[in-house]
Amino acid sequence: MVDRRQVVAYRVRAQQLDRDEGGSLADTAVLDIGVQNTGPDGARWALAVRGVDVTALSDADVVLLWTVRGAPHLYRRADVGQVVAAVEPFSDADAGKRIYDASKPLKAAGIGNLAALDEVAAGMRTIVTAPTVKGDVSGRLATMLPEPYLRFCRPCDATHLYEMPFRLAAARAGLELQLDTSPPVLRRITGFRRVSAPGDRFDLVRAYLRLLGPATPKQVADYLDAPVKDVKARWPDDVVDVTVDGETRSLLAADEEALTSAEVSATRLLGPFDLFLQAKDRATLAPDAAHVKELWPVLGRPGAVLVDGEIIGTWRPRKSGKTFTVAVQPWRRLSAGTRDAITAQAERLATHRCATLTDVDFAD
Numbered sequence: 001m002v003d004r005r006q007v008v009a010y011r012v013r014a015q016q017l018d019r020d021e022g023g024s025l026a027d028t029a030v031l032d033i034g035v036q037n038t039g040p041d042g043a044r045w046a047l048a049v050r051g052v053d054v055t056a057l058s059d060a061d062v063v064l065l066w067t068v069r070g071a072p073h074l075y076r077r078a079d080v081g082q083v084v085a086a087v088e089p090f091s092d093a094d095a096g097k098r099i100y101d102a103s104k105p106l107k108a109a110g111i112g113n114l115a116a117l118d119e120v121a122a123g124m125r126t127i128v129t130a131p132t133v134k135g136d137v138s139g140r141l142a143t144m145l146p147e148p149y150l151r152f153c154r155p156c157d158a159t160h161l162y163e164m165p166f167r168l169a170a171a172r173a174g175l176e177l178q179l180d181t182s183p184p185v186l187r188r189i190t191g192f193r194r195v196s197a198p199g200d201r202f203d204l205v206r207a208y209l210r211l212l213g214p215a216t217p218k219q220v221a222d223y224l225d226a227p228v229k230d231v232k233a234r235w236p237d238d239v240v241d242v243t244v245d246g247e248t249r250s251l252l253a254a255d256e257e258a259l260t261s262a263e264v265s266a267t268r269l270l271g272p273f274d275l276f277l278q279a280k281d282r283a284t285l286a287p288d289a290a291h292v293k294e295l296w297p298v299l300g301r302p303g304a305v306l307v308d309g310e311i312i313g314t315w316r317p318r319k320s321g322k323t324f325t326v327a328v329q330p331w332r333r334l335s336a337g338t339r340d341a342i343t344a345q346a347e348r349l350a351t352h353r354c355a356t357l358t359d360v361d362f363a364d
Helices: 006-015 043-048 075-087 094-099 098-106 113-127 134-142 163-172 204-212 219-226 228-233 253-261 289-295 336-352
Strands: 062-066 072-076 150-153 157-160 175-177 185-188 239-244 245-250 269-272 302-308 312-322 323-330 359-363
Touching: 006 204, 006 253, 043 072, 043 336, 062 075, 062 163, 072 075, 072 245, 075 163, 094 098, 094 113, 098 113, 098 163, 113 134, 113 163, 134 163, 134 185, 150 219, 157 163, 163 175, 175 359, 204 219, 204 245, 204 359, 219 228, 228 269, 239 253, 245 253, 269 336, 289 312, 302 336, 336 359
Parallel strands: 323 359
Antiparallel strands: 062 072, 062 175, 150 157, 175 185, 239 245, 269 302, 302 312, 312 323
């Protein structure tokens, strides 16, 4: 039996959040599962708080793809073939779940979900022969594909392809997102070669257990937006069961010793979509229901303040012109030393954003 503090400390170490510097892309574990790039404190900041120097990061080193849950994730460019294989839906039913409401008209028309993704991917590959803005790709696809693939968008007063098939088909088509483009620009992945199956390192079920374990099949399925049945069918054999707060979960056997011996000491400001916060057992990270609600609202997520393996509050950036402040909402009384450590991390964030920190506002 292990308690939630051991679980959280294990994840801090597994995700290298206790590493201050000296990290490289090659040895940064979260790049195996993908680093979500949402918002100004997205993938680059997630790598920076894991000790990676991102000042010289370029698209020669990394590739940005729409993958898990249709969100943009950053990976090592050298791994792109394995990654695309790893993020493929496990089955037609899985593909249907991942594309949400887009599956209903396809089913009515007798079109399989995987076949539909292949059709969309083929169209995208034909269109994107040079870097192309997302809207232009979508507009051209709408003229190429039949009605079951399309929906009417009231805000745009136009007919578009359903969003999730569009996103999930892009990597299938060998397309990446050009870094730092808004609206997104798609382009072909140079030298792209698909592989039939990913190695264990990139298998998403194993990666979740390694970085966000111990976990249940349902928690992994919720992370992937996949059916629990498909996740159970791919559950690794080399796992051990552990009891966490009365619940039986699984962990890769190779990580059992690390779970029971984990101790961490570090202060970090995690971005709102950092992998650490993507775990589907939110009560493990924040046992107070009010804190769960504060940390994961429906809209406008804050970041999390992580101190010595515990989330102890939330933070939000405030930038106006040359003024940059960090507003911290603590969940407990903070010592002077903890405040200093948080302020040091806020300074680090400001430097990362090429700004000068004006103030750290602790809401006591």
